Amino acid sequence: MNPPVVHLDSVGVTYQSRRLRDSGTIAAVSGVTLAIERGQTLGLVGESGSGKTTLGKLCLGMIRPTQGTVQLNGQPFPRHRRELKGRLAVVLQHPEWALNPRLRVGISVAEPLSIARSLPSGKVDATVEDMLSKVGLEPVLARRYPHELSGGQRQRLAIARALITHPQFVVFDEAVSALDVSIQSQVLNLIKDLQASEGFAALFISHDIAVTRYVAHTIGVMYQGELVEQAPASTFYLKPKHPYSRALRLTLAEEDRAAFTFKDTTGSESARGCLFSVRCPWAVDRCFADKPGLRDVEGSRSACHRAEEVGAA
Amino acid sequence: MSSLLDVRDLVVVYNTPRGTVLALDGVSVGLNAGETLGIVGESGSGKSTLGLAIGRLMPQNAYRLSGDLVVNGHSVFKGDDENLRILRRDALGFIFQNPMAALDPTMRVGRQLTRAVGRRAAPEKVFSLLSSVGLTETERVFHSFPHELSGGMAQRVAIAIAIARRPQLIVADEPTASLDAWLRDQVLELLLSMCRATGAALVLLSHDLHMVSRHCRHVAVMYGGRIVEYGERETVFHRQAHPYTRALLRAAPGAEGPHGRLNPIRGVPPILMERSTCCAFASRCDWAVNQCLDERPEARWLDERSVICHRAETLLAGASGT
Numbered sequence: 001m002n003p004p005v006v007h008l009d010s011v012g013v014t015y016q017s018r019r020l021r022d023s024g025t026i027a028a029v030s031g032v033t034l035a036i037e038r039g040q041t042l043g044l045v046g047e048s049g050s051g052k053t054t055l056g057k058l059c060l061g062m063i064r065p066t067q068g069t070v071q072l073n074g075q076p077f078p079r080h081r082r083e084l085k086g087r088l089a090v091v092l093q094h095p096e097w098a099l100n101p102r103l104r105v106g107i108s109v110a111e112p113l114s115i116a117r118s119l120p121s122g123k124v125d126a127t128v129e130d131m132l133s134k135v136g137l138e139p140v141l142a143r144r145y146p147h148e149l150s151g152g153q154r155q156r157l158a159i160a161r162a163l164i165t166h167p168q169f170v171v172f173d174e175a176v177s178a179l180d181v182s183i184q185s186q187v188l189n190l191i192k193d194l195q196a197s198e199g200f201a202a203l204f205i206s207h208d209i210a211v212t213r214y215v216a217h218t219i220g221v222m223y224q225g226e227l228v229e230q231a232p233a234s235t236f237y238l239k240p241k242h243p244y245s246r247a248l249r250l251t252l253a254e255e256d257r258a259a260f261t262f263k264d265t266t267g268s269e270s271a272r273g274c275l276f277s278v279r280c281p282w283a284v285d286r287c288f289a290d291k292p293g294l295r296d297v298e299g300s301r302s303a304c305h306r307a308e309e310v311g312a313a
Numbered sequence: 314m315s316s317l318l319d320v321r322d323l324v325v326v327y328n329t330p331r332g333t334v335l336a337l338d339g340v341s342v343g344l345n346a347g348e349t350l351g352i353v354g355e356s357g358s359g360k361s362t363l364g365l366a367i368g369r370l371m372p373q374n375a376y377r378l379s380g381d382l383v384v385n386g387h388s389v390f391k392g393d394d395e396n397l398r399i400l401r402r403d404a405l406g407f408i409f410q411n412p413m414a415a416l417d418p419t420m421r422v423g424r425q426l427t428r429a430v431g432r433r434a435a436p437e438k439v440f441s442l443l444s445s446v447g448l449t450e451t452e453r454v455f456h457s458f459p460h461e462l463s464g465g466m467a468q469r470v471a472i473a474i475a476i477a478r479r480p481q482l483i484v485a486d487e488p489t490a491s492l493d494a495w496l497r498d499q500v501l502e503l504l505l506s507m508c509r510a511t512g513a514a515l516v517l518l519s520h521d522l523h524m525v526s527r528h529c530r531h532v533a534v535m536y537g538g539r540i541v542e543y544g545e546r547e548t549v550f551h552r553q554a555h556p557y558t559r560a561l562l563r564a565a566p567g568a569e570g571p572h573g574r575l576n577p578i579r580g581v582p583p584i585l586m587e588r589s590t591c592c593a594f595a596s597r598c599d600w601a602v603n604q605c606l607d608e609r610p611e612a613r614w615l616d617e618r619s620v621i622c623h624r625a626e627t628l629l630a631g632a633s634g635t
Contacts, residue, residue: 047493048464150581151356180355181520185564185575207493210567214575 003074004035005169005201006059011068013054028054029225031068033294036169041195041202043216043233045209045248051225052205056171059203060088073168086116086165093174095154098161099146106132106142109161116165127164134197135160135190152183156190163194173205188214209248213237221245224275231300241302241311243282274304282306317482317514318344318367323380324588325362325371335585336362338538338593339380341612344531346481349508349515351525351546353561354535357582360518363535364486367516368405369397385481406475406513408504410487412467415474416459422470423455429477446473447503465496472504479511486518501528522561526550534558537583537593544618554615554625556598592623600624 012030029051036042036059044052057063058070061077061084070077078084089112092098099108110128113119119127129139135156146154155175162170172191176184192215195202206212212219212233219236221229221244229242240246273288274280280287286305297307304310325337336359344350354360365371366382369389382389385404387396409415417425426439436455443451446469459467468488475483485504489497505528508515519525526532526546533543534557542555553559563576580597583589588609592598595605602624610621616629 047496152581181522181561182355182564182578183581185566186577188566189575189577208566210565214566214569 002038003071004037005073006203007035007071007074008055008058009033009069009071011058011065011070013051013058013063014066027225029058029065032225032227033068034220034227034230036201036203038168038201039195039199040218041204041216043204043206043212043219044222045206045212045219046222047207049224050222052207052222053173054225055222056090056173056203056205059169060090060171086112086118087168088171089162089165089167089169090171090173091155091158091162091175093177095151095158096146098158099154101146103145104143105146105149105157108146109142109157109164112161112165118165128160131160131164132157134163134194136186150183151179152186155179155183155187159187159190159194163198163200166198167200169201169203171203171205174207175204176211177206177208184211191215221248226275226303227294227301228276228303229300230294231302235299239298239311241297241300241307242276242304243280243306243310244276245302246310246313282310316343317346317348317385318342318516319383320363320366321381321383323363323366323382324378325359325366325375326378327372328374328376332586335538335587336375337366338585338588340535340538340540341380342533342540342543344482344514344516347508347512347514348531349505349517349529350531350533351517351519351529352533352535352540353519353522353525355520355582357584358535359538360535361486362538364407364484364516364518367482367484368401368407370407403478404481406478406480406483408468408471408475408483408485408488410490412464412471412491413459415471416467418459420458421455422457422459422462426455426470426474426477429474431478442473442477443470446470446476446507447499448473464492465500468492468500469503472500472507476507476511476513480513482514482516483508484516484518487520488517489524490519497524521565522550522558523565523567534561537589538585539593539621540612540619541594541621542618543620548616548618552616552629554618554620554629555622556600556624556628557594559628560597560599592621600628 011032013028014025015028016025032055044055046052058065061081099105106128109131110124113124113127128142132139132142137153137156176187179187188211204212204215216233219231219233220227221242223244229245237249240249273290274292277283277287292303292305294301294303298311320340320342323337323340326333326335340363352360352363362371367384377390384400387400389397423439426442427434430438440451443454448454448466448469454466488504489500492500517525517529530546532546532549533540534555536557542549542558549558560578564578566575569575578597583593590609591607592605592610595601604623610623612619612621615625
């Protein structure tokens with residue numbers, strides 16, 4: 001069996017606090033282990049500041065872990081990033097970040113090809129045209145400037161630019177969050193179709209659970225830098241095995257919200273126990289004293305002492 | 314019950330370097346005191362222009378061609394500036410998408426709130442306002458600058474400012490779009506409970522039909538500068554008579570089955586340069602027939618809702634698209 005495209009082994013990242021009088025460190029990500037196989041999408045959900053984007057940067061090798069290892073196709077990241085050219089790609093929330101406002105979009109889309117030098121220059125134009133039609137755009141649009149295009153068209157171009165070198169792994173960081181509902185579903189369908197034909201592995205980061213469920217094969221839930229649950233997309237929504245996942249799902253399902261209210265979060269985190277315990281309505285004494293690790297629960301992985309009860313409720 | 318908001322066939326255009334662009338193409342809608350109205354539509358459907366028109370807050374290059382908008386018996390377009398100022402101060406509250414843009418970055422939150430409540434307001438009044446929007450560390454928030462608050466806290470402060478003078482009508486334009494999915498319901502619940510507590514009516518503008526129908530009693534769907542479907546939420550949400558309403562519901566993720574596919578609306582919303590002579594949605598519509606391209610549909614009352622579509626009966630009868 002081939003090694004997974006991306007493999008993270010108990011990875012942690014700490015940032016130095018930039019406040020003047022505070023010399024402490026902030027753990028953006030701690031102890032995350034996960035693997036993404038070829039042709040698979042891992043959807044990552046969680047609130048702002050839970051470490052989703054840091055995890056995406058780790059997978060791209062843009063930052064190095066302070067603990068643990070990140071592997072690409074079973075190999076550690078090469079020392080020089082230029083050896084990775086064309087193998088990794090990212091699509092961000094605002095397509096404007098990927099397109100130079102002063103270049104015709106066709107040139108922006110072709111740029112990764114010339115950097116990776118993977119193609120004789122005579123074939124570039126044909127490849128760009130081909131790529132544009134793959135993302136559902138007319139080839140004539142290559143001669144336009146970004147401001148002449150709509151938001152949905154620009155995001156399609158950003159995707160075209162990301163995929164033109166046929167990368168093995170693509171990170172979509174809030175790639176559809178800025179789009180209208182109707183355009184959003186067009187782009188989501190596009191991502192799904194392109195993955196089926198190109199076979200890349202993907203990390204899909206979003207705070208929108210309904211969107212993540214639609215594109216992802218596996219769902220990972222982040223809370224304060226830790227992966228608290230990982231489950232197949234199909235079972236995750238039926239029976240989440242972590243109280244935090246349950247709460248997130250309530251924002252999706254039309255259920256009685258009153259039955260699940262979070263406690264006030266102004267207190268500091270429980271020092272030794274579960275990070276979520278101070279907000280958790282399921283918390284018992286054990287949760288405050290003993291930190292739960294990720295363990296297998298009925299086909300999922302959950303970091304909760306009461307995962308079985310939460311899943312059955 | 315007297316009508317609080319009354320919009321009558323309002324037409325608003327923007328002057329742009331490329332010509333005039335029609336933002337509102339004859340909008341008529343009303344709202345009674347204490348009620349909630351959700352307005353749904355894509356970017357460019359005109360919903361934000363309608364929201365801004367309620368306080369006559371449109372940008373300089375927008376002007377009214379015809380129609381009128383009456384709040385509390387006063388026309389916002391015909392009254393003098395002083396009346397408009399009093400109306401904005403005492404009867405209206407606005408909440409926008411980005412709370413950071415609504416707050417003054419150079420002024421502490423407490424001072425901004427004091428200004429909203431009234432210059433001679435006691436600090437206790439401001440503190441109680443802050444705690445009424447669910448902020449716990451009122452002392453810290455009072456002395457903070459906006460950049461020291463999280464997005465959710467800043468939006469709560471913006472809500473506190475909007476309700477400070479107990480307005481009769483609150484206009485909220487995508488109030489939760491910049492927040493985490495999971496904070497959204499909390500902030501919306503707060504907004505609605507504040508409206509209930511003060512007896513204010515609410516106009517909620519959003520592109521999320523599911524969210525709007527969960528929280529508002531009446532729903533209006535906007536497309537191409539017109540309200541294409543309007544009625545009580547159960548009617549509009551469960552028995553859609555307009556193809557656009559149906560398409561919006563089918564395009565949103567969340568309702569599809571485990572291996573289902575989303576059905577995006579093909580094409581893009583139109584930019585109207587003049588009043589449309591046909592149905593503005595016809596080119597994207599699965600139900601369109603020749604009549605839709607030849608004849609401008611007018612609003613009519615059908616099965617407990619107002620709808621602008623030649624094919625509404627066919628839709629209600631349950632026929633599928635051709």
